[in-house]
Amino acid sequence: TGAAVKLDAGGLAHTIDGAEIRLSAIINDPAELAVVDASSFAGIGLLRTEFLVASPADALNEEKHYAIYREALRWAGAAPVTIRMLDLGGDKTLPGIGGKSSDSFMGLRGVRLLLARPELARVQARTLLRAAAYGNLEVLLPMITVPDEIDAMREIFEEEAADLLRRGMQTRMPEIGMMVEVPAAALTLDGFSNAAFFSFGTNDLAQYLMAASRASSAVAGLYDAAAPVVCRLIAQGVERANAMKKPIGICGEMASDPRHLPALLAAGLRHFSVAPNCIADVRSAIAGLRSDGLPAVERN
Ligand code: PEP
Numbered sequence: 001t002g003a004a005v006k007l008d009a010g011g012l013a014h015t016i017d018g019a020e021i022r023l024s025a026i027i028n029d030p031a032e033l034a035v036v037d038a039s040s041f042a043g044i045g046l047l048r049t050e051f052l053v054a055s056p057a058d059a060l061n062e063e064k065h066y067a068i069y070r071e072a073l074r075w076a077g078a079a080p081v082t083i084r085m086l087d088l089g090g091d092k093t094l095p096g097i098g099g100k101s102s103d104s105f106m107g108l109r110g111v112r113l114l115l116a117r118p119e120l121a122r123v124q125a126r127t128l129l130r131a132a133a134y135g136n137l138e139v140l141l142p143m144i145t146v147p148d149e150i151d152a153m154r155e156i157f158e159e160e161a162a163d164l165l166r167r168g169m170q171t172r173m174p175e176i177g178m179m180v181e182v183p184a185a186a187l188t189l190d191g192f193s194n195a196a197f198f199s200f201g202t203n204d205l206a207q208y209l210m211a212a213s214r215a216s217s218a219v220a221g222l223y224d225a226a227a228p229v230v231c232r233l234i235a236q237g238v239e240r241a242n243a244m245k246k247p248i249g250i251c252g253e254m255a256s257d258p259r260h261l262p263a264l265l266a267a268g269l270r271h272f273s274v275a276p277n278c279i280a281d282v283r284s285a286i287a288g289l290r291s292d293g294l295p296a297v298e299r300n
């Protein structure tokens with residue numbers, strides 16, 4: 001069917017029956033910004049900041065973060081740039097931060113580590129508050145399990161904003177949203193009225209649902225980021241988020257794989273964050289699907 005489908009430009013794609021799908025970029029390395037065409041994306045849906053830092057000193061280097069956030073905002077123009085706060089622990093460690101057995105996938109990871117080491121959170125909050133004055137910046141919190149974690153982080157942002165204001169610095173309070181990657185959070189989205197938006201992290205959601213580590217090849221047969229249980233939770237989450245009138249999307253890797261797009265469309269998702277090298281395939285796959293995920297042309 002490939003030849004007949006009409007492809008959209010820019011950060012939008014349309015299904016065969018006209019549903020609008022927003023496509024944002026996943027950026028792991030700021031060097032990608034120089035080579036990826038911003039006009040193919042509706043901004044950045046996930047900027048992973050743990051790869052911007054190589055040492056604890058880097059993580060505490062406000063100016064280093066600041067330069068990269070400003071560059072990402074420049075790249076995106078008026079489009080949203082969703083910057084995720086450090087997701088250290090689990091599979092992403094720095095010498096001296098994360099990597100102890102207590103920082104494993106089930107331990108002090110993501111927002112848990114940030115709240116346990118508030119000096120890290122404070123540096124990043126200050127940088128985000130400063131950069132937010134220059135573009136459409138949103139903050140994404142990793143590994144949120146309970147609503148209190150968002151309140152605690154917002155308090156840090158408010159304290160740092162007050163301090164920056166006292167110093168006469170220009171700031172803006174960004175929207176603060178959450179990764180949906182812990183089953184407890186995915187099952188209770190209606191309790192997160194304090195989140196501005198939701199983003200499914202299916203890479204982790206799948207490992208926690210299946211009790212099968214994403215890092216263990218021995219259980220790779222059980223670890224399936226697109227398992228039916230994951231899709232069922234996504235569908236539930238979309239329904240809840242729509243009822244709460246809050247944006248919901250996905251930044252897990254499954255959205256970069258055209259084979260999984262039918263299930264994601266069927267679950268009701270309309271905002272996908274995609275690895276830049278997969279954008280053309282994702283765009284053309286969406287153009288050949290209906291909004292319920294079924295193919296445009298029935299074959300039997
Ligand atoms: C995820 O868990 O799906 C995700 C996008 O985050 P990460 O892979 O960085 O844990």
Ligand code: MG
Pocket residue numbers: 181201203204
């Ligand atoms: Mg994750």
